[in-house]
Amino acid sequence: xxxxxxxxxxxxxxxxxxxxxxxxxxxxxxxxxxxxxxxxxxxxxxxxxxxxxxxxxxxxxxxxxxxxxxxxxxxxxxxxxxxxxxxxxxxxxxxxxxxxxxxxxxxxxxxxxxxxxxxxxxxxxxxxxxxxxxxxxxxxxxxxxxxxxxxxxxxxxxxxxxxxxxxxxxxxxxxxxxxxxxxxxxxxxxxxxxxxxxxxxxxxxxxxxxxxxxxxxxxxxxxxxxxxxxxxxxxxxxxxxxxxxxxxxxxxxxxxxxxxxxxxxxxxxxxxxxxxxxxxxxxxxxxxxxxxxxxxxxxxxxxxxxxxxxxxxxxxxxxxxxxxxxxxxxxxxxxxxxxxxxxxxxxxxxxxxxxxxxxxxxxxxxxxxxxxxxxxxxxxxxxxxxxxxxxxxxxxxxxxxxxxxxxxxxxxxxxxxxxxxxxxxxxxxxxx
Amino acid sequence: xxxxxxxxxxxxxxxxxxxxxxxxxxxxxxxxxxxxxxxxxxxxxxxxxxxxxxxxxxxxxxxxxxxxxxxxxxxxxxxxxxxxxxxxxxxxxxxxxxxxxxxxxxxxxxxxxxxxxxxxxxxxxxxxxxxxxxxxxxxxxxxxxxxxxxxxxxxxxxxxxxxxxxxxxxxxxxxxxxxxxxxxxxxxxxxxxxxxxxxxxxxxxxxxxxxxxxxxxxxxxxxxxxxxxxxxxxxxxxxxxxxxxxxxxxxxxxxxxxxxxxxxxxxxxxxxxxxxxxxxxxxxxxxxxxxxxxxxxxxxxxxxxxxxxxxxxxxxxxxxxxxxxxxxxxxxxxxxxxxxxxxxxxx
Amino acid sequence: xxxxxxxxxxxxxxxxxxxxxxxxxxxxxxxxxxxxxxxxxxxxxxxxxxxxxxxxxxxxxxxxxxxxxxxxxxxxxxxxxxxxxxxxxxxxxxxxxxxxxxxxxxxxxxxxxxxxxxxxxxxxxxxxxxxxxxxxxxx
Numbered sequence: 001x002x003x004x005x006x007x008x009x010x011x012x013x014x015x016x017x018x019x020x021x022x023x024x025x026x027x028x029x030x031x032x033x034x035x036x037x038x039x040x041x042x043x044x045x046x047x048x049x050x051x052x053x054x055x056x057x058x059x060x061x062x063x064x065x066x067x068x069x070x071x072x073x074x075x076x077x078x079x080x081x082x083x084x085x086x087x088x089x090x091x092x093x094x095x096x097x098x099x100x101x102x103x104x105x106x107x108x109x110x111x112x113x114x115x116x117x118x119x120x121x122x123x124x125x126x127x128x129x130x131x132x133x134x135x136x137x138x139x140x141x142x143x144x145x146x147x148x149x150x151x152x153x154x155x156x157x158x159x160x161x162x163x164x165x166x167x168x169x170x171x172x173x174x175x176x177x178x179x180x181x182x183x184x185x186x187x188x189x190x191x192x193x194x195x196x197x198x199x200x201x202x203x204x205x206x207x208x209x210x211x212x213x214x215x216x217x218x219x220x221x222x223x224x225x226x227x228x229x230x231x232x233x234x235x236x237x238x239x240x241x242x243x244x245x246x247x248x249x250x251x252x253x254x255x256x257x258x259x260x261x262x263x264x265x266x267x268x269x270x271x272x273x274x275x276x277x278x279x280x281x282x283x284x285x286x287x288x289x290x291x292x293x294x295x296x297x298x299x300x301x302x303x304x305x306x307x308x309x310x311x312x313x314x315x316x317x318x319x320x321x322x323x324x325x326x327x328x329x330x331x332x333x334x335x336x337x338x339x340x341x342x343x344x345x346x347x348x349x350x351x352x353x354x355x356x357x358x359x360x361x362x363x364x365x366x367x368x369x370x371x372x373x374x375x376x377x378x379x380x381x382x383x384x385x386x387x388x389x390x391x392x393x394x395x396x397x398x399x400x401x402x403x404x405x406x407x408x409x410x411x412x413x414x415x416x417x418x419x420x421x422x423x424x425x426x427x428x429x430x431x432x
Numbered sequence: 433x434x435x436x437x438x439x440x441x442x443x444x445x446x447x448x449x450x451x452x453x454x455x456x457x458x459x460x461x462x463x464x465x466x467x468x469x470x471x472x473x474x475x476x477x478x479x480x481x482x483x484x485x486x487x488x489x490x491x492x493x494x495x496x497x498x499x500x501x502x503x504x505x506x507x508x509x510x511x512x513x514x515x516x517x518x519x520x521x522x523x524x525x526x527x528x529x530x531x532x533x534x535x536x537x538x539x540x541x542x543x544x545x546x547x548x549x550x551x552x553x554x555x556x557x558x559x560x561x562x563x564x565x566x567x568x569x570x571x572x573x574x575x576x577x578x579x580x581x582x583x584x585x586x587x588x589x590x591x592x593x594x595x596x597x598x599x600x601x602x603x604x605x606x607x608x609x610x611x612x613x614x615x616x617x618x619x620x621x622x623x624x625x626x627x628x629x630x631x632x633x634x635x636x637x638x639x640x641x642x643x644x645x646x647x648x649x650x651x652x653x654x655x656x657x658x659x660x661x662x663x664x665x666x667x668x669x670x671x672x673x674x675x676x677x678x679x680x681x682x683x684x685x686x687x688x689x690x691x692x693x694x695x696x697x698x699x700x701x702x703x704x705x706x707x708x709x710x711x712x713x714x715x716x717x718x719x720x721x722x723x724x725x726x727x728x729x730x731x732x733x734x735x736x737x738x739x740x741x742x743x744x745x746x747x748x749x750x751x752x753x754x755x756x757x758x759x760x761x762x763x764x765x766x767x768x769x770x771x772x773x774x775x776x777x778x779x
Numbered sequence: 780x781x782x783x784x785x786x787x788x789x790x791x792x793x794x795x796x797x798x799x800x801x802x803x804x805x806x807x808x809x810x811x812x813x814x815x816x817x818x819x820x821x822x823x824x825x826x827x828x829x830x831x832x833x834x835x836x837x838x839x840x841x842x843x844x845x846x847x848x849x850x851x852x853x854x855x856x857x858x859x860x861x862x863x864x865x866x867x868x869x870x871x872x873x874x875x876x877x878x879x880x881x882x883x884x885x886x887x888x889x890x891x892x893x894x895x896x897x898x899x900x901x902x903x904x905x906x907x908x909x910x911x912x913x914x915x916x917x918x
């Protein structure tokens with residue numbers, strides 16, 4: 001399957017009465033976007049109001065609590081549309097041409113539960129730990145409707161849809177724009193791939209998806225990953241939004257939709273594809289709480305690796321605690337099938353770095369890349385402007401009583417920073 | 433006002449001689465000697481070596497207690513801001529001496545320490561206790577080792593926080609520290625996979641905690657036909673401890689015959705173990721080595737037979753290596769005698 | 780008598796009032812509601828049951844809200860012992876070790892925030908039980 005991405009570099013965002021992308025600037029009318037969001041019944045039912053704001057790199061701005069980060073894209077040629085099964089119909093994506101508004105993101109923010117987390121600082125020490133401080137962010141802050149307290153599942157769903165709709169609306173503005181740069185990505189059928197690259201090791205990306213419940217879910221073509229058996233996805237499908245995030249607890253190692261669209265394992269495997277390896281496909285597998293599900297999912301992952309006659313598998317996980325069990329199960333079982341693995345994880349080694357980093361371990365996991373210790377403490381300075389609310393900073397995952405100091409600084413673990421210890425290997429942060 | 437450092441080196445680096453001079457006793461010299469010059473130069477006046485202690489590697493190995501005492505006395509008198517040993521590269525006894533003496537200075541005098549050696553040097557076993565810079569495996573690595581050690585030492589003297597092991601050049605010591613790599617994790621992962629697939633060397637960023645798992649043997653189908661042996665690390669011995677098994681750090685194990693013995697009593701058996709209150713074990717050693725219960729089971733036909741010999745040692749402070757060695761030896765005796773299963777009691 | 784995998788064999792250990800409130804009677808499982816037990820005490824109770832031969836149905840560390848952040852814990856063990864499983868024993872022991880490495884935060888939480896932590900725990904449990912979490916709430 002072949003997909004061409006056309007990158008339209010966004011260098012500025014401005015509010016205006018018009019909606020268009022011109023000479024690298026996104027002009028957007030918040031009211032027009034809002035109207036589009038409210039065309040969805042669930043959004044209408046559960047969101048009282050939206051407010052919009054713009055956060056630029058280097059500004060003294062803090063966005064919190066962050067729900068999702070989404071990159072605007074639009075399918076200009078080929079079957080299907082972005083976010084299949086959620087915004088677009090379920091038709092299989094990943095081929096043809098897609099335009100990307102690069103350099104910006106839609107960020108959804110606002111409370112869902114009282115301990116919401118996710119902080120993005122656009123400057124200061126915190127900015128070094130999140131990739132989103134380098135983007136022009138169009139922030140959509142949602143305010144819940146009356147009575148949402150007993151309907152938080154519905155409200156979370158509404159905010160999730162709103163974010164994707166906003167990104168879709170903005171993406172659409174790039175349809176007729178000529179991209180600044182294009183890149184092509186192609187993977188082949190099993191037979192064709194082996195014929196084309198007979199001497200290269202065959203590698204797949206085992207992509208583990210968080211799948212546990214409210215604020216811990218992932219959706220594939222709109223299907224709750226909890227309900228899915230381990231299966232195969234073509235790498236280019238992720239570039240059209242086949243996988244979206246319902247997942248932000250805790251912020252540091254959850255994959256936002258932006259991470260899924262810009263999956264760095266996919267990108268780096270493609271960079272090596274045809275040169276040092278043959279990138280065969282993605283295998284997606286979940287991380288359910290039910291033990292028999294973990295057993296089944298990891299058994300199937302290993303079975304597919306063996307069936308595909310892979311030489312190697314790169315495994316990325318998502319989350320803390322019980323996903324470590326899935327990670328080790330996957331790694332062990334794949335290795336025992338004679339397929340070599342490298343795994344990507346993050347660590348919870350305690351604030352002093354002395355505790356055991358993972359909840360599970362095995363000597364077969366001998367090739368590990370780490371996104372860093374999420375317990376390490378950071379002090380975030382006061383920012384001039386907060387988009388969202390600071391109400392929950394004390395109670396955010398990784399924060400603690402007194403986390404928000406009287407002088408406005410925040411002392412908290414890296415856990416609270418959106419994307420800080422990402423386990424797809426998105427960042428340069430590591431630990432030894 | 434610069435920081436004061438005491439440097440420890442061996443006879444070779446002090447230019448006294450090679451192996452043939454490894455027996456020399458510790459000497460105290462003023463200022464730097466040999467490789468100390470490289471350290472001094474790197475500090476550019478912010479720190480300086482005020483005293484160098486030279487000690488033969490054989491002397492340290494054979495007179496460790498004396499050597500330690502002498503070195504500690506000298507260091508204590510000097511009251512330096514830092515103690516540096518080596519680097520020892522691949523010299524095994526030198527590396528052992530460096531790590532051991534650095535550990536002693538750290539623990540008994542509370543002075544920050546640093547040493548350096550090749551990762552396979554036996555002295556590196558102490559890397560979780562003493563900060564050890566990883567060096568090449570020969571003195572040709574001095575050009576790189578000295579500045580790395582000097583830089584890290586200066587941070588320690590200034591009380592600055594030290595970074596991750598990969599950044600600062602020390603051997604991973606079990607304390608995880610964050611730092612920023614040059615490349616993103618996904619690229620590092622792909623590179624690592626390509627290396628692993630082509631049998632090229634790679635270094636994991638997180639070494640899994642080491643396990644010593646033993647796969648369980650098959651279960652015994654019919655206990656009534658099995659010969660069961662009793663073994664213990666609880667130190668049960670015949671009264672009087674005839675083979676003088678030590679109360680801690682046991683250097684050997686005992687093999688004793690219990691043919692015809694139905695019950696262990698205060699008159700006939702005792703415990704040699706120094707790590708628990710012996711009163712109840714001395715009053716009735718069956719509490720630790722349940723000969724009486726096994727005899728009952730034998731009479732009732734629940735087990736086939738209680739083996740005529742039991743094997744015992746004291747687990748208190750005994751090294752893993754020794755414990756493994758004892759068991760490896762007497763396991764062969766048990767196998768030869770047709771024993772089917774062992775009950776090992778520990779305290 | 781429930782056979783393995785049959786909800787009749789599910790014993791839900793929980794200190795979460797929302798679980799009792801919204802799941803009681805909604806299935807053939809048994810709920811042991813122990814509001815006076817702490818998060819760690821529930822883990823220890825599960826561990827002791829596993830040592831006695833009960834099996835685990837869910838992983839003791841569900842969710843990414845850290846053990847020192849939420850006071851609520853629900854997990855599912857078997858009603859009957861089915862035989863000692865060393866892997867399950869290891870999971871429980873490791874879970875307690877993980878709990879112990881997080882520093883106690885000791886914060887006083889408002890009722891509405893406690894309700895949110897209850898909600899997440901409840902939702903994760905529903906995910907494991909294959910029950911629609913949202914439907915259970917609108918009664």
